[in-house]
Amino acid sequence: MTDTPEQSGVPLALAPALTLADMSFLVFLAAILMAVVWLGRIAYLEGVKTEVTKASGEAWVQWFTEASPKRFTPGFEPSSCAGGASPAGTNGKSAGSDAGASVNPVPERLWEGCLESLMKDVEPIAGLRNPFSGKPLMFAAKCDTDDRSLVGAMVLEKLTPTPPGSAVAYTTSSLVGADIIERKLQLRVTVCDKGAYPIRIAEVEF
Amino acid sequence: MDTIDNLADNQPKLVGHDHVAQINPLLPLRKWLYSWLFDPGIPGNHQKAVDRWISILIVANLFALLFEHVDVIYEANKHWFHWFDIFSVAIFTVEYLVRLYLAPEDREFGGKKFPRLRYISSPFAVIDFLAVAPFFLQAVIAVDLRFLRSLRLLRILKLFRVLIPACRQFVKVNAGRTFRQKVHALVFAGEYGGTLHNIFDMFIALWVVVSVVAVVLESVQTVHYVLNLQFVILDAVAVAVFTVEYCMRIYSCVEEPGFQRAVLGRFKQARTPSVVIDFLAILPFFLEVFLHHLFDLRFLRVFRLARLLKLTRYTSATSTLTRVIVREWPVISAAAFVMLLLVVLTASLGYLFEHEAQPDKFENIPQSIYWAVVTLASVGYGDISPITPAGRAMTIILALLGIGIFAIPAALFSAAFSDELTKEREKLKRDLYEMLADGVISPDEAAIINREARRLHLRQNEVDHMIEKARNDRESVADLSGLPIHRIAAKPEHAIEHYKALLGQIRQLGILTDGLQFEQLARQADRLTSSELALWRQIHGNHQSQP
Structure with missing residues (x-):
C-alpha cells in the first residue's frame, strides 16, 4: 500500500494547476448542472400547471359545497342552479321529452343552464382557465391518456345510489347538459393532469 | 520489533477496538469530560458519536423545516413540530454550553487568555449560537414565522463542524495530487479519501433513501395530491446530485486500476453494473422531461426505484450473490430445467383433464401454465382449481412433487451462501495466519482486516478469536528458535x-x-x-x- 504524504512525512507539495481536461470537465459539469436546473424548472412549471388545475377543481368543489344548502332556498342566485320545483320559464328547455311533456308546461332546471350561468357570472368559476392550453376550462366525460386534448380538463360525474344489496354502492355517469338538477345530486369532481391521468378532487353534494 | 503479544500495547486499531478509549478516570472533571466527549485526539472516545448524532439531528431539522412549509402536514402536526423544535434547541443549547465550559481544555483555546471568550468568537461557536439564537429571540421579540423558519436554516451550518475538519484532512492528504486524482479520491474508496469520502458516500446514500421513499410515497394518491410540487423539486435535486456523482465517477475512473485508458477506460467503467445502475437512476428524469409531450412516459418513474440498487455499491451482498449464482449455475440450471419440464407437463395434464369440464379456465395449455405454476409453487390462489376426480388426483401428486422440486433452488442458494461465507472467513483466517508471520499486525494489515471484517459483518470478539487462533496455529508449527528468546x-x-x-x-x-x-x-x-x-x-x- 502506498503511503499517503501525511503518513510518510513527505513535505506537502503544491497542487498542480488544472489541466485543459480538468477545466473541460468542470465546464461540462456546470453545463450538465444548468441543464438539470433548466429541466427541473420545466418539470416544476408543469407541476404548477397541475396545481392550478387542481385549484380549479377545488374552486368548483367549494362552490358546490357552499351552494348545496342554499340552493333550495328562495332567491338563490344564479337561479338556473336553484333546486326545487322551477317556476315557469326559468330554463329554456321543457322537462319531458315524451308525449306527456305537453301536459306539463313547467320546464325543469337542467345542468346546461346552470353551467352556462356559472361560467359567465359566478366568480371565481367564471374566470377559470385550463393552464395547459390557456383556453377556458373544458369539461370531459372522462380523462383519457390517449387523448392529449383532455390535459387540464375537468370531469364532473354524477353518483347514483344503487338499490340496497347491490354489489356496488353507486354507479357513476358523466354529468351532461340534459341532466335535471332540481333534486340533490351527489357529484364527483375530477381533473385531468398533464398526462391526462385523473386526479380525484372530492365528492360533494349539490 | 513488535511481537504478537505486544499487539495489545502497540497495536493498530482493529474492528471494535476503537471504542475502548484509554481515559484516566482520575483526571479533573473538566479535562476528563473534554477527553471523553470532544477531544479529537483520543481514539475511541465519544467525539465521533457526538458529531454523528448532532449531524443526524441537523438533517432531521432540515426535513422538519421542509415539511413545515406544507400546510396540510404542518397544521395537522403542529404540536409535534413544536416539540421537535424545542428538543432540537435543547440539545444544541446543551452542546453549546458544554463546549463553552470545556473551552479551556481545547488545544485551540487552552493556554491562551480568556479561552471561553475566544471560543465564543470562534467561527464554529458563532454558527452554534446562530443555530439556537432565533428560538430564544422569538421569546423576547415578536418575529415573523417565515423569517424565523428561514433563520432556522442556519442550523445546517452546524454541519461545518464535521465538514471542515474532513476537508482539511482531505486537502492535506491529497496535497500535490492532480485535480482528477482528488476527484477520484473523493468518489472511489481508497487510501486518499479519508473522512470526506465517507461523508460523500453517506450523502449519496441519504439521497438514495430520500428519493426512493419519495417514489414510494408518490404512489399514495393522498400524499401525492398534497406534495406534488415538493416531489418534483426533490426529484430534480436528487437527479442533480446523482448526475454530478455520475460525471465525477466517469471522469476520474481512469485513476482506477484497469480503467486507465482515457476513452476505452471510461467506456469500460460506464459498462460496469454499478455505473449502469447510476445511469438508469438519472435517465427517467431526462427522458420524461424531453419526451412527455410525445409519449406517456409515466411508467418510467418506476425505474427511479433502481436508485435503491445504488446502495449495492456499499455492500458485498450482491457480489456474493453473483459468485454463488455463477458457482452453482450448473445445478441451478438443471433444477430450472426440471421445473420447466414439470410445469409444462402439469399444465398439459391439467388441460387434458379439465378442459372439457372448465373450458373457460383451462382454455388452452398456455393458460393452464398459470394454474400449474401456482400449484407447483404451493401458492394456491384458488381462482383456478380442478374439479374432475382425475384432475384433483393429479393435483395432489403434483403439489407434493412441487414442494420438493421448487425447494431445490432455495436449498441450493441457502447452502451456497453459507458455504461462500465460510470460504471467505477461511480466507481471512489464512490471511491472518500469513500476516502474523512476523508476529505483528502492521497498520496496512490492520486496514485490510478491518475492511474484510466489515465486509463479512464480523464482530470484535469474532475477529479477536480468529487472530488468536491464527496466532496459536502459527506458534504451534513455528520454529521457536526463530523467535526472540524473551x-x-x-x-x-x-x-x-x-x-x-x-x-x-x-x-x-x-x-x-x-x-x-x-x-x-x-x-x-x-x-x-x-x-x-x-x-x-x-x-x-x-x-x-x-x-
Whole structure:
C-alpha cells in the first residue's frame, strides 16, 4: 500500500494547476448542472400547471359545497342552479321529452343552464382557465391518456345510489347538459393532469 | 520489533477496538469530560458519536423545516413540530454550553487568555449560537414565522463542524495530487479519501433513501395530491446530485486500476453494473422531461426505484450473490430445467383433464401454465382449481412433487451462501495466519482486516478469536528458535520445547563432531569452563573420554 504524504512525512507539495481536461470537465459539469436546473424548472412549471388545475377543481368543489344548502332556498342566485320545483320559464328547455311533456308546461332546471350561468357570472368559476392550453376550462366525460386534448380538463360525474344489496354502492355517469338538477345530486369532481391521468378532487353534494 | 503479544500495547486499531478509549478516570472533571466527549485526539472516545448524532439531528431539522412549509402536514402536526423544535434547541443549547465550559481544555483555546471568550468568537461557536439564537429571540421579540423558519436554516451550518475538519484532512492528504486524482479520491474508496469520502458516500446514500421513499410515497394518491410540487423539486435535486456523482465517477475512473485508458477506460467503467445502475437512476428524469409531450412516459418513474440498487455499491451482498449464482449455475440450471419440464407437463395434464369440464379456465395449455405454476409453487390462489376426480388426483401428486422440486433452488442458494461465507472467513483466517508471520499486525494489515471484517459483518470478539487462533496455529508449527528468546521464555511450554530442541542439537553436535579433539581443545585453550565441560559430558553420557 502506498503511503499517503501525511503518513510518510513527505513535505506537502503544491497542487498542480488544472489541466485543459480538468477545466473541460468542470465546464461540462456546470453545463450538465444548468441543464438539470433548466429541466427541473420545466418539470416544476408543469407541476404548477397541475396545481392550478387542481385549484380549479377545488374552486368548483367549494362552490358546490357552499351552494348545496342554499340552493333550495328562495332567491338563490344564479337561479338556473336553484333546486326545487322551477317556476315557469326559468330554463329554456321543457322537462319531458315524451308525449306527456305537453301536459306539463313547467320546464325543469337542467345542468346546461346552470353551467352556462356559472361560467359567465359566478366568480371565481367564471374566470377559470385550463393552464395547459390557456383556453377556458373544458369539461370531459372522462380523462383519457390517449387523448392529449383532455390535459387540464375537468370531469364532473354524477353518483347514483344503487338499490340496497347491490354489489356496488353507486354507479357513476358523466354529468351532461340534459341532466335535471332540481333534486340533490351527489357529484364527483375530477381533473385531468398533464398526462391526462385523473386526479380525484372530492365528492360533494349539490 | 513488535511481537504478537505486544499487539495489545502497540497495536493498530482493529474492528471494535476503537471504542475502548484509554481515559484516566482520575483526571479533573473538566479535562476528563473534554477527553471523553470532544477531544479529537483520543481514539475511541465519544467525539465521533457526538458529531454523528448532532449531524443526524441537523438533517432531521432540515426535513422538519421542509415539511413545515406544507400546510396540510404542518397544521395537522403542529404540536409535534413544536416539540421537535424545542428538543432540537435543547440539545444544541446543551452542546453549546458544554463546549463553552470545556473551552479551556481545547488545544485551540487552552493556554491562551480568556479561552471561553475566544471560543465564543470562534467561527464554529458563532454558527452554534446562530443555530439556537432565533428560538430564544422569538421569546423576547415578536418575529415573523417565515423569517424565523428561514433563520432556522442556519442550523445546517452546524454541519461545518464535521465538514471542515474532513476537508482539511482531505486537502492535506491529497496535497500535490492532480485535480482528477482528488476527484477520484473523493468518489472511489481508497487510501486518499479519508473522512470526506465517507461523508460523500453517506450523502449519496441519504439521497438514495430520500428519493426512493419519495417514489414510494408518490404512489399514495393522498400524499401525492398534497406534495406534488415538493416531489418534483426533490426529484430534480436528487437527479442533480446523482448526475454530478455520475460525471465525477466517469471522469476520474481512469485513476482506477484497469480503467486507465482515457476513452476505452471510461467506456469500460460506464459498462460496469454499478455505473449502469447510476445511469438508469438519472435517465427517467431526462427522458420524461424531453419526451412527455410525445409519449406517456409515466411508467418510467418506476425505474427511479433502481436508485435503491445504488446502495449495492456499499455492500458485498450482491457480489456474493453473483459468485454463488455463477458457482452453482450448473445445478441451478438443471433444477430450472426440471421445473420447466414439470410445469409444462402439469399444465398439459391439467388441460387434458379439465378442459372439457372448465373450458373457460383451462382454455388452452398456455393458460393452464398459470394454474400449474401456482400449484407447483404451493401458492394456491384458488381462482383456478380442478374439479374432475382425475384432475384433483393429479393435483395432489403434483403439489407434493412441487414442494420438493421448487425447494431445490432455495436449498441450493441457502447452502451456497453459507458455504461462500465460510470460504471467505477461511480466507481471512489464512490471511491472518500469513500476516502474523512476523508476529505483528502492521497498520496496512490492520486496514485490510478491518475492511474484510466489515465486509463479512464480523464482530470484535469474532475477529479477536480468529487472530488468536491464527496466532496459536502459527506458534504451534513455528520454529521457536526463530523467535526472540524473551518471546519463547514468556510461555513455559514453549521454553520446554525450545530446551528440548537445543538438547537435541547438542546431542547431534556430539555425534557428528570428533569427541576427543573437542575435549582436548576445550581443555587446552580453556575454551570451556569445567562446569560447561561437565554438562557436555553429562549430555553425551560417559562414552566420551574422561579428563
